[in-house]
Amino acid sequence: MAANIFNSSTLPVLEQVVNFAQARHGVLAGNIANLDTPGYKTRDLSPELFQENLKQAIEESRRPASPGQSAASGATGAASTTNYDAFAKVEDSLKGILRHDGVDVSLEHQIAEISKNHAQHNLAVNLMNSQFRQLRAAISERQV
Amino acid sequence: MFNAFDVSTSGLVAQRTRLNAISSNLANMSTTRNEFGEAEAYRPRYVTFQTDTSLTTSGGGAGVRVASVDLSDEPPNMKYQPGHPDAGPNGYVAYPNVDMTTEFVDALEATRAYEANIGVIEITKDLGAQTLRIIA
Numbered sequence: 681m682a683a684n685i686f687n688s689s690t691l692p693v694l695e696q697v698v699n700f701a702q703a704r705h706g707v708l709a710g711n712i713a714n715l716d717t718p719g720y721k722t723r724d725l726s727p728e729l730f731q732e733n734l735k736q737a738i739e740e741s742r743r744p745a746s747p748g749q750s751a752a753s754g755a756t757g758a759a760s761t762t763n764y765d766a767f768a769k770v771e772d773s774l775k776g777i778l779r780h781d782g783v784d785v786s787l788e789h790q791i792a793e794i795s796k797n798h799a800q801h802n803l804a805v806n807l808m809n810s811q812f813r814q815l816r817a818a819i820s821e822r823q824v
Numbered sequence: 825m826f827n828a829f830d831v832s833t834s835g836l837v838a839q840r841t842r843l844n845a846i847s848s849n850l851a852n853m854s855t856t857r858n859e860f861g862e863a864e865a866y867r868p869r870y871v872t873f874q875t876d877t878s879l880t881t882s883g884g885g886a887g888v889r890v891a892s893v894d895l896s897d898e899p900p901n902m903k904y905q906p907g908h909p910d911a912g913p914n915g916y917v918a919y920p921n922v923d924m925t926t927e928f929v930d931a932l933e934a935t936r937a938y939e940a941n942i943g944v945i946e947i948t949k950d951l952g953a954q955t956l957r958i959i960a
Contacts, residue, residue, distance in 0.1 A: 701951070702882070702955075703881070703883030705947070706828045706883045707881065707883040707885035708885070709828045709831045709832050709881065710831050710880075710885025712940050712941055713832055713835030713886075713887055714873070714888045715937045716839070716842070716873050716933070716937060717873040717874060718872065725883050787937075791940065794947060795947070801954065805957060806954075809957060
């Protein structure tokens with residue numbers, strides 16, 4: 681019953697977004713730390729791949745819920761497990777210029793990416809907070 | 825999550841080591857004797873970095889560490905000063921091959937890289953604080 685409350689909203693999706701943003705932040709922090717390491721190649725997690733996987737997971741979790749309401753409980757866990765695949769892929773990006781010491785880290789590009797990632801993380805956390813506020817308002821039977 | 829702090833800190837440590845080597849090169853740019861008082865020009869130090877896989881984050885980010893501090897192989901600058909106490913038999917004195925422009929550009933680059941890592945630490949702190957706000 682309690683699991684239904686949390687899984688019927690967007691909370692599992694937001695949880696995955698926060699998880700992904702934190703994992704990607706670590707990778708981008710590593711790129712900036714290795715700014716002057718000879719031979720280091722930029723690493724990144726693909727937000728596009730993650731969003732694609734997340735989209736699929738959301739669609740899968742919704743599909744069995746439509747024909748019968750009893751099937752809904754079985755699909756609730758789907759969104760929280762399937763889209764971890766995106767984390768496994770650390771890909772080398774070729775957006776930067778390869779310097780003579782073999783480094784292709786572009787500081788401007790990395791800072792822009794880390795800032796975007798930061799904003800995305802905070803957006804997801806704020807949305808999560810507002811959902812919990814609504815739940816609390818419902819539990820305590822008062823107006824928001 | 826907290827590994828991101830360690831990764832950025834490794835960047836700070838590495839860049840400061842590099843800056844220390846640059847300071848040493850600039851301080852010794854006219855040194856004509858070694859630590860034993862013998863006539864030998866100071867050789868500039870250069871710091872080499874290496875990716876440190878013992879520091880990793882959940883997504884696959886890696887830290888950095890100082891691989892080695894090497895002495896420059898370039899020959900010293902020879903200056904004709906027959907009256908100098910460190911002059912060789914031909915009257916030339918060996919001066920360190922420190923190029924001030926190169927050292928200053930390197931110092932500026934190390935400083936900017938240090939600042940970039942500080943910026944990342946600030947963002948990491950904010951990510952942590954925002955995440956903790958979920959349970960607040």
